[in-house]
Amino acid sequence: MSTQAAADPLQRLLDRGGPAVGDALAAAEERLRTVVADAGVPLAPAAAETIAAGGKRLRPLLVVLAASAGGVLEGQHVVRAAVAVELVHSATLVHDDIVDGARLRRGRPTVVARHGRAAAVGTGDLLFSRAFAELAAGGEVEPLRILTRASRALAAGELMQREDAYRRDVSVERYLRRCELKTAALFEAACALGALPAGDDLAGGLALFARRIGLAFQLFDDVLDVAGGEEHTGKKAGADLRDGTVTLPLIIASERDGAVASVDLRELDGEASIAALCARIAATGALESSRERALGYVASAKEQLGTLLAPDRRVLLSLLADAVVERRS
Amino acid sequence: MSTQAAADPLQRLLDRGGPAVGDALAAAEERLRTVVADAGVPLAPAAAETIAAGGKRLRPLLVVLAASAGGVLEGQHVVRAAVAVELVHSATLVHDDIVDGARLRRGRPTVVARHGRAAAVGTGDLLFSRAFAELAAGGEVEPLRILTRASRALAAGELMQREDAYRRDVSVERYLRRCELKTAALFEAACALGALPAGDDLAGGLALFARRIGLAFQLFDDVLDVAGGEEHTGKKAGADLRDGTVTLPLIIASERDGAVASVDLRELDGEASIAALCARIAATGALESSRERALGYVASAKEQLGTLLAPDRRVLLSLLADAVVERRS
Numbered sequence: 059m060s061t062q063a064a065a066d067p068l069q070r071l072l073d074r075g076g077p078a079v080g081d082a083l084a085a086a087e088e089r090l091r092t093v094v095a096d097a098g099v100p101l102a103p104a105a106a107e108t109i110a111a112g113g114k115r116l117r118p119l120l121v122v123l124a125a126s127a128g129g130v131l132e133g134q135h136v137v138r139a140a141v142a143v144e145l146v147h148s149a150t151l152v153h154d155d156i157v158d159g160a161r162l163r164r165g166r167p168t169v170v171a172r173h174g175r176a177a178a179v180g181t182g183d184l185l186f187s188r189a190f191a192e193l194a195a196g197g198e199v200e201p202l203r204i205l206t207r208a209s210r211a212l213a214a215g216e217l218m219q220r221e222d223a224y225r226r227d228v229s230v231e232r233y234l235r236r237c238e239l240k241t242a243a244l245f246e247a248a249c250a251l252g253a254l255p256a257g258d259d260l261a262g263g264l265a266l267f268a269r270r271i272g273l274a275f276q277l278f279d280d281v282l283d284v285a286g287g288e289e290h291t292g293k294k295a296g297a298d299l300r301d302g303t304v305t306l307p308l309i310i311a312s313e314r315d316g317a318v319a320s321v322d323l324r325e326l327d328g329e330a331s332i333a334a335l336c337a338r339i340a341a342t343g344a345l346e347s348s349r350e351r352a353l354g355y356v357a358s359a360k361e362q363l364g365t366l367l368a369p370d371r372r373v374l375l376s377l378l379a380d381a382v383v384e385r386r387s
Numbered sequence: 388m389s390t391q392a393a394a395d396p397l398q399r400l401l402d403r404g405g406p407a408v409g410d411a412l413a414a415a416e417e418r419l420r421t422v423v424a425d426a427g428v429p430l431a432p433a434a435a436e437t438i439a440a441g442g443k444r445l446r447p448l449l450v451v452l453a454a455s456a457g458g459v460l461e462g463q464h465v466v467r468a469a470v471a472v473e474l475v476h477s478a479t480l481v482h483d484d485i486v487d488g489a490r491l492r493r494g495r496p497t498v499v500a501r502h503g504r505a506a507a508v509g510t511g512d513l514l515f516s517r518a519f520a521e522l523a524a525g526g527e528v529e530p531l532r533i534l535t536r537a538s539r540a541l542a543a544g545e546l547m548q549r550e551d552a553y554r555r556d557v558s559v560e561r562y563l564r565r566c567e568l569k570t571a572a573l574f575e576a577a578c579a580l581g582a583l584p585a586g587d588d589l590a591g592g593l594a595l596f597a598r599r600i601g602l603a604f605q606l607f608d609d610v611l612d613v614a615g616g617e618e619h620t621g622k623k624a625g626a627d628l629r630d631g632t633v634t635l636p637l638i639i640a641s642e643r644d645g646a647v648a649s650v651d652l653r654e655l656d657g658e659a660s661i662a663a664l665c666a667r668i669a670a671t672g673a674l675e676s677s678r679e680r681a682l683g684y685v686a687s688a689k690e691q692l693g694t695l696l697a698p699d700r701r702v703l704l705s706l707l708a709d710a711v712v713e714r715r716s
Contacts, residue, residue, distance in 0.1 A: 104546075153512060156485075157505040176486040176549040179508070183482060183515070184542035190519050191535035199528045206520035213513035217433075220505040 067381035068114065075374055078131050082122045086140035093141060093188055104169045104181045108148050111164040117143040120248035123374045124264045127367055128256025138196045139251035142205055143244060145189035150212050153182040158301060201251055208247035215240025224302035224323045233306055234273065242272030263366040267375065270359035275382050277352035280305035281345050284336050296332035299323060310344035356383050396710035397443065404703055407460050411451045415469035422470060422517055433498045433510045437477050440493040446472040449577035452703045453593045456696055457585025467525045468580035471534055472573060474518035479541050482511040487630060530580055537576035544569025553631035553652045562635055563602065571601030592695040596704065599688035604711050606681035609634035610674050613665050625661035628652060639673035685712050
């Protein structure tokens with residue numbers, strides 16, 4: 059598969075990672091399937107479908123690569139942590155889809171679309187609970203501290219996004235704070251959990267790395283939402299604008315173009331007006347500026363690695379940082 | 388306040404409990420307020436309102452009384468556990484209200500009614516996360532095991548209720564299983580957490596006591612839903628029937644009256660038809676039969692106490708068992 063590997067940065071990374079990384083990811087995948095199949099409750103299929111639908115498994119990958127960088131890849135803590143972060147991520151997706159009323163996720167019907175709102179609320183709650191249970195089974199409390207901090211941040215980010223919906227006075231700082239909460243915090247937790255047995259210094263340092271990658275990831279996502287990138291995001295261009303979610307491209311474009319600044323997002327009326335606003339945002343150069351900022355975060359993330367790890371230890375995480383850029387730009 | 392105390396079984400219990408019980412409950416109440424105020428996020432007010440709206444604090448009380456029975460009432464573990472179980476309970480209320488579209492809870496507007504669905508999803512998630520964080524801060528993993536088990540059960544119970552909605556073939560066994568999941572499991576966790584430092588035997592024994600009390604509590608609730616008890620439940624009579632939730636009174640009545648058995652809950656049409664069905668269920672004696680069963684659980688709960696604790700240690704929990712009956716029948 060080396061020809062494909064060259065085309066796909068994540069695959070290239072896995073090829074470089076060798077069997078230990080692949081084995082850990084496979085074990086996490088196997089365990090994820092068991093956890094949801096074994097839920098022993100009605101509508102467990104909804105949870106199982108959510109997990110089976112896949113996704114990039116970027117957060118488990120971060121756990122595994124952080125553990126690998128710390129030389130602590132062996133052992134159940136890695137699998138537990140990888141499973142727990144993916145379960146939390148999946149729980150938030152299921153709950154987000156209730157809010158957005160999304161019909162499709164990863165090309166499949168969402169839990170809310172297929173089974174209704176009650177099932178989606180319960181499925182998300184169940185996935186959250188399973189995540190914490192997975193770590194509790196490991197017998198250490200510190201991983202639970204790390205994960206609860208992240209899950210609080212995710213919920214806070216979601217609340218912040220809702221509070222700021224349709225507001226045209228959202229500052230760049232506030233936008234970035236929201237990205238930290240709703241995206242970067244779980245990336246951070248993934249790295250901290252993976253590297254934990256290697257010591258607090260490494261775990262803390264890698265958490266900073268992950269925060270920057272997480273910010274970059276969210277910024278690229280928000281750029282794609284305006285630029286149109288259905289093949290990456292699975293969403294139509296302008297989905298954020300439709301929801302009233304104010305992101306960096308819109309904030310920057312509003313500073314540069316009074317007509318963009320004066321748009322009332324509540325009055326966007328159908329696909330044509332959304333497409334027109336996307337085009338107008340793009341015309342200000344706001345997408346390039348947003349991408350530049352994201353690339354800056356990636357660069358500083360990689361610098362952070364340099365202060366923490368010997369070159370041979372940082373290769374994989376460095377490739378992951380590149381992969382975030384390559385898949386998103 | 389002794390004249391009031393005589394009228395209110397919970398107050399009578401607190402009077403008997405003495406200052407140590409009162410202090411622990413007050414500390415938990417104080418901490419609950421701090422936790423939600425300190426959430427440091429937008430819409431934290433929604434979480435704070437939910438907590439401030441009160442409720443009976445039955446689950447914190449169970450924690451405190453179990454700790455008292457075990458002679459382990461001193462110390463932060465009791466406060467943490469009391470706070471954590473109430474936060475989990477509050478999280479499920481906020482999420483349940485999304486599903487039911489409930490406008491009022493404890494006489495105040497629900498989070499979903501006041502702030503919308505997104506805020507309610509996020510607020511519930513935040514309260515869940517805070518609950519686990521509260522226990523993680525205690526540095527012991529066993530409490531987290533206990534609470535995650537309960538929160539999984541709650542979510543599973545909610546999913547089960549939804550899966551069984553409108554189904555007329557729900558058996559008594561399945562109904563009871565649902566009650567165990569959605570109500571008794573958290574009562575169980577409360578007692579197990581309170582008694583934990585006193586040893587596994589006591590914690591396990593009290594968990595069984597709590598399961599029975601929890602079942603009784605839910606059965607009385609379901610009787611009140613048919614009998615009409617808005618002053619207790621804050622809901623109109625027949626709310627379960629309106630949601631398609633099949634409870635013990637309906638199951639028993641259906642065995643006794645073919646006309647009840649043949650009702651299609653989806654076709655209930657307005658208040659008059661719901662009131663008529665409630666009356667018809669009552670006419671079969673199903674409410675008395677359900678109450679009898681609940682009283683049986685209370686009696687067996689109290690027997691359970693007798694096998695576990697010396698008489699002077701079981702007084703308060705025994706009063707609590709009585710309070711569940713007195714407030715609900």
